[in-house]
Amino acid sequence: MKKLVLATALALAPLGAWAEGVVHKVAVHVNDGDPRVLNMALNNVQNVTKYYESQGDTVEVEVVAYGPGLVMFLDGKSPVADRISTMALENDHLKFSACGNTLRKMSEKAGKDVPLMSEASVVPSGVVRLIELQEQGFSYVRP
Template sequence: MKKLVLAAALACAPLGVWAEGVVHKVAVHVDDGDPRVLNMALNNVQNVAKYYETQGDTVEIEVVAYGPGLVMFLDGRSPVADRISAMSLEHEHLKFSACANTLRNMSKKMGKDVEVMSEAVVVPSGVVRLIELQEQGYSYVRP
């Protein structure tokens, strides 16, 4: 009887729940430039990565910033630049995406090109990138 119950549970379980080495996907949304919020987002990333590592799983994390949150990736202006640099080396499956729309508007407003840190990749739209990630099965987190 126990074998039958276990077989039924396995048949009904979502794919990967019973197996080690699952790949999790997380999109972290940052649209607030407050250093406390930026640090909270990075704390979330650290905690999620550490948790899944202890489970023997892999986690792919993408931090997407736009609007006032783009300060997170601004070269020479980011209050969390050191953490981003260290984390990008520490976590193989961590990406940072900067919104081109926000970058263009900031550059226009400042009258000069605004550069992002080398760790960040510019994507056409932060909002669209979050939509794409969710369509690809990423879980959405907003600190």
């Protein structure tokens, strides 16, 4: 009976859970340009990453910004640019995604292309990206 229970537990465990820990997935939603909110989002990323790494697990995090929150990734205007650059260098499992809809509207309003920080990648829609991540099993966090 003990062998059957162990075999069942091994079969039901997430892939890699026994050897290397669990992989957690977190989507962080940022649609507010207040520097306190931007810093809180980055604090959440650091705290979650630190906690899971202390447990021997891995955490994949994607920060998705749109609307007023896109200021987070604006080259030369982001109040958290230094933190983003440092965090991107320190964490291979961290992605920053900028809403293409918001970026296009900002560029139209400015009459020129609005540059993003090199750490950010453009996705067609921030809202759609958050939906996709949740459908892929990412947990949703909004600071």
